[in-house]
Amino acid sequence: xxxxxxxxxxxxxxxxxxxxxxxxxxxxxxxxxxxxxxxxxxxxxxxxxxxxxxxxxxxxxxxxxxxxxxxxxxxxxxxxxxxxxxxxxxxxxxxxxxxxxxxxxxxxxxxxxxxxxxxxxxxxxxxxxxxxxxxxxxxxxxxxxxxxxxxxxxxxxxxxxxxxxxxxxxxxxxxxxxxxxxxxxxxxxxxxxxxxxxxxxxxxxxxxxxxxxxxxxxxxxxxxxxxxxxxxxxxxxxxxxxxxxxxxxxxxxxxxxxxxxxxxxxxxxxxxxxxxxxxxxxxxxxxxxxxxxxxxxxxxxxxxxxxxxxxxxxxxxxxxxxxxxxxxxxxxxxxxxxxxxxxxxxxxxxxxxxxxxxxxxxxxxxxxxxxxxxxxxxxxxxxxxxxxxxxxxxxxxxxxxxxxxxxxxxxxxxxxxxxxxxxxxxxxxxxxxxxxxxxxxxxxxxxxxxxxxxxxxxxxxxxxxxxxxxx
Amino acid sequence: xxxxxxxxxxxxxxxxxxxxxxxxxxxxxxxxxxxxxxxxxxxxxxxxxxxxxxxxxxxxxxxxxxxxxxxxxxxxxxxxxxxxxxxxxxxxxxxxxxxxxxxxxxxxxxxxxxxxxxxxxxxxxxxxxxxxxxxxxxxxxxxxxxxxxxxxxxxxxxxxxxxxxxxxxxxxxxxxxxxxxxxxxxxxxxxxxxxxxxxxxxxxxxxxxxxxxxxxxxxxxxxxxxxxxxxxxxxxxxxxxxxxxxxxxxxxxxxxxxxxxxxxxxxxxxxxxxxxxxxxxxxxxxxxxxxxxxxxxxxxxxxxxxxxxxxxxxxxxxxxxxxxxxxxxxxxxxxxxxxxxxxxxxxxxxxxxxxxxxxxxxxxxxxxxxxxxxxxxxxxxxxxxxxxxxxxxxxxxxxxxxxxxxxxxxx
Numbered sequence: 001x002x003x004x005x006x007x008x009x010x011x012x013x014x015x016x017x018x019x020x021x022x023x024x025x026x027x028x029x030x031x032x033x034x035x036x037x038x039x040x041x042x043x044x045x046x047x048x049x050x051x052x053x054x055x056x057x058x059x060x061x062x063x064x065x066x067x068x069x070x071x072x073x074x075x076x077x078x079x080x081x082x083x084x085x086x087x088x089x090x091x092x093x094x095x096x097x098x099x100x101x102x103x104x105x106x107x108x109x110x111x112x113x114x115x116x117x118x119x120x121x122x123x124x125x126x127x128x129x130x131x132x133x134x135x136x137x138x139x140x141x142x143x144x145x146x147x148x149x150x151x152x153x154x155x156x157x158x159x160x161x162x163x164x165x166x167x168x169x170x171x172x173x174x175x176x177x178x179x180x181x182x183x184x185x186x187x188x189x190x191x192x193x194x195x196x197x198x199x200x201x202x203x204x205x206x207x208x209x210x211x212x213x214x215x216x217x218x219x220x221x222x223x224x225x226x227x228x229x230x231x232x233x234x235x236x237x238x239x240x241x242x243x244x245x246x247x248x249x250x251x252x253x254x255x256x257x258x259x260x261x262x263x264x265x266x267x268x269x270x271x272x273x274x275x276x277x278x279x280x281x282x283x284x285x286x287x288x289x290x291x292x293x294x295x296x297x298x299x300x301x302x303x304x305x306x307x308x309x310x311x312x313x314x315x316x317x318x319x320x321x322x323x324x325x326x327x328x329x330x331x332x333x334x335x336x337x338x339x340x341x342x343x344x345x346x347x348x349x350x351x352x353x354x355x356x357x358x359x360x361x362x363x364x365x366x367x368x369x370x371x372x373x374x375x376x377x378x379x380x381x382x383x384x385x386x387x388x389x390x391x392x393x394x395x396x397x398x399x400x401x402x403x404x405x406x407x408x409x410x411x412x413x414x415x416x417x418x419x420x421x422x423x424x425x426x427x428x429x430x431x432x433x434x435x436x437x438x439x440x441x442x443x444x445x446x447x448x449x450x451x452x453x454x455x456x457x458x459x460x461x462x463x464x465x466x467x468x469x470x471x
Numbered sequence: 472x473x474x475x476x477x478x479x480x481x482x483x484x485x486x487x488x489x490x491x492x493x494x495x496x497x498x499x500x501x502x503x504x505x506x507x508x509x510x511x512x513x514x515x516x517x518x519x520x521x522x523x524x525x526x527x528x529x530x531x532x533x534x535x536x537x538x539x540x541x542x543x544x545x546x547x548x549x550x551x552x553x554x555x556x557x558x559x560x561x562x563x564x565x566x567x568x569x570x571x572x573x574x575x576x577x578x579x580x581x582x583x584x585x586x587x588x589x590x591x592x593x594x595x596x597x598x599x600x601x602x603x604x605x606x607x608x609x610x611x612x613x614x615x616x617x618x619x620x621x622x623x624x625x626x627x628x629x630x631x632x633x634x635x636x637x638x639x640x641x642x643x644x645x646x647x648x649x650x651x652x653x654x655x656x657x658x659x660x661x662x663x664x665x666x667x668x669x670x671x672x673x674x675x676x677x678x679x680x681x682x683x684x685x686x687x688x689x690x691x692x693x694x695x696x697x698x699x700x701x702x703x704x705x706x707x708x709x710x711x712x713x714x715x716x717x718x719x720x721x722x723x724x725x726x727x728x729x730x731x732x733x734x735x736x737x738x739x740x741x742x743x744x745x746x747x748x749x750x751x752x753x754x755x756x757x758x759x760x761x762x763x764x765x766x767x768x769x770x771x772x773x774x775x776x777x778x779x780x781x782x783x784x785x786x787x788x789x790x791x792x793x794x795x796x797x798x799x800x801x802x803x804x805x806x807x808x809x810x811x812x813x814x815x816x817x818x819x820x821x822x823x824x825x826x827x828x829x830x831x832x833x834x835x836x837x838x839x840x841x842x843x844x845x846x847x848x849x850x851x852x853x854x855x856x857x858x859x860x861x862x863x864x865x866x867x868x869x870x871x872x873x874x875x876x877x878x879x880x881x882x
């Protein structure tokens with residue numbers, strides 16, 4: 001990393017912080033009793049969680065028949081939610097691994113919370129294949145282990161099985177990566193704690209002492225995990241897209257799916273990071289670490305990936321026409337103008353059109369706009385998956401089996417339940433762990449701020465100084 | 472040395488290369504076992520597409536870097552600015568292909584033959600897009616727009632040298648605005664241009680991923696050529712501030728984007744193989760059975776080679792290994808475009824002449840000496856033009872706000 005930083009770069013940490021202040025600011029939320037907002041949020045989240053558990057138990061007890069899936073539409077809200085949550089689980093690892101490789105130093109402000117969010121989102125996602133099989137007591141059939149079931153063996157040719165491997169690998173590496181980063185920070189919390197709390201954090205930090213040897217090993221491990229995580233960011237949603245694209249169903253079988261799903265995943269992941277960060281920075285007073293520039297950078301990523309998704313939508317549409325294949329043409333005609341036209345409209349409006357407002361710098365730096373837009377994108381990306389799944393299945397080759405699908409309360413309940421899981425975990429996380437990576441933010445404090453001083457620029461603009469600097 | 476001189480010796484070398492290319496083109500016009508002089512025309516199209524694409528990717532990456540606050544590439548960004556100027560030459564070369572379509576001089580595109588279209592319902596369906604008018608208008612408008620943006624960004628960059636100051640960010644801001652406008656324009660239009668120029672060679676076949684796949688191929692070719700030139704220029708004493716650190720990062724790009732290219736190759740191939748729909752698999756069937764050297768060679772040169780050579784840290788910093796891989800990849804992605812274009816052209820020409828392609832066909836099954844000579848000729852033309860553009864501006868953008876970062880770049 002170069003020591004010289006251009007004066008054009010905005011500071012990454014504002015408020016002229018000292019190293020001690022950083023520790024204070026970031027650790028203190030874990031050291032005081034939760035505020036009213038937190039308690040209220042936790043009650044709502046755990047309430048949703050409870051309702052979700054109830055709906056899942058209902059499904060298991062009465063069977064998948066309590067959902068509105070039918071012979072024609074075999075995948076509905078379940079797989080839509082699954083893909084949606086997996087997609088959201090992409091931002092964390094993208095921020096920690098790929099932005100690390102591209103030396104985007106601003107990532108340090110948001111990586112911790114984004115990685116946590118990734119892990120919780122993947123948990124929510126993994127739930128759906130588990131309950132979707134219907135007979136949860138034989139769910140271990142998923143795993144290719146030696147058994148006495150004879151020919152009942154996993155199908156290695158199936159992308160659904162690859163999905164199982166991809167997601168479990170992704171989850172493991174993300175978790176390790178996240179926890180590795182947390183170790184020195186847990187030690188910081190431990191050093192400030194007393195009594196039983198100190199003991200717990202000592203265990204959590206594996207007895208970290210901060211010796212040079214510890215840091216050296218920590219750095220190597222982080223680098224190895226970043227290397228492993230980078231291909232995983234691409235592979236997970238690629239394989240999710242294979243679930244559809246390996247089929248011969250018009251509208252599903254299209255070669256652009258892998259990279260387009262990855263772009264969409266990053267798009268939705270960043271939207272969810274924005275939703276959470278805008279609330280978190282306000283509630284925990286972290287505006288100096290998660291600055292407006294951070295929000296602006298993430299909005300740029302949203303604009304970029306949203307437009308990439310837009311290119312993919314139009315490519316699909318165009319090639320469907322270009323193919324000259326009537327079933328392909330019908331599939332897209334049906335998407336845009338068929339019975340589910342409103343979901344296609346919602347998808348286009350939320351994913352492609354609305355992010356275009358981020359061309360305006362003012363809107364990119366506006367918290368209200370960003371928050372509203374992040375919700376829009378979350379909605380749009382949910383509709384994208386719904387469009388791909390339900391719209392396509394509802395109109396198959398046989399008009400006699402055409403059907404329409406709306407979810408039952410059980411399916412809605414499970415979806416709401418995943419929000420419960422997600423937010424319960426996230427709220428607990430903000431209580432027990434430093435929400436911003438303390439060690440990492442300290443490492444960029446000097447390199448990412450000292451050079452940018454407004455007065456510096458003003459002074460340099462004076463003619464006598466200009467001459468001097470340019471030589 | 473901040474002023475680049477295009478030495479007369481280099482001029483002679485490049486003119487010699489161009490001469491060789493012209494000679495090879497003339498020879499391939501006459502030494503051709505295929506109808507409609509398809510060997511000559513497909514060589515012309517193939518090389519024009521490849522080098523125009525390199526010019527496009529240069530301005531595309533430059534714009535992306537402007538927006539991403541990238542600093543380290545500043546010390547050699549003039550090379551990319553010079554690359555992008557080739558777009559105008561590419562456009563002129565494409566006009567020759569266009570003239571050929573209207574004059575029925577060649578049979579590169581099945582859809583350009585009115586009789587064939589009349590007998591083919593699938594091509595009739597595509598006719599609103601695949602027709603000489605759209606081809607002409609899109610080519611002129613799109614490459615013209617690319618050149619316009621490239622020219623604009625380069626001129627602001629050069630103006631910054633003379634009028635800017637180190638703490639005057641207004642030029643950077645202006646370039647950023649143009650770059651921001653170019654990214655979506657380039658993103659959408661490049662797909663259309665790839666469909667027209669390359670994918671429509673196999674007029675029945677289609678793949679949604681194709682445009683991104685070929686763009687990735689251009690990108691690796693562009694990076695490889697950048698590394699080759701930087702090493703050559705350094706040996707001549709230019710770009711003294713470009714160090715092993717910069718080459719290391721460019722090497723990482725080469726490595727990373729080679730894997731990305733493979734990822735797209737695999738995504739396209741695997742999905743078509745798995746679904747096993749005849750209309751789609753025929754594309755790969757043809758290549759595996761009749762063009763096995765191209766099909767497997769493409770993967771070996773463009774994936775296996777860079778993956779294993781560039782995996783280590785030190786090979787990305789050493790001139791020898793980096794140069795070797797870059798040369799292989801510049802050729803490898805040229806070969807990739809060869810395998811995209813040649814099989815389709817051969818089949819179109821043969822079918823149209825009422826013959827059937829079988830066995831070894833010179834200049835199609837594998838690149839022959841004439842193809843290599845043509846490649847050298849076009850490379851000579853590209854470099855000749857690049858060198859004249861480099862001469863027109865300072866090599867180091869001394870007022871770029873990121874220059875110091877780039878000079879002190881450390882991986």
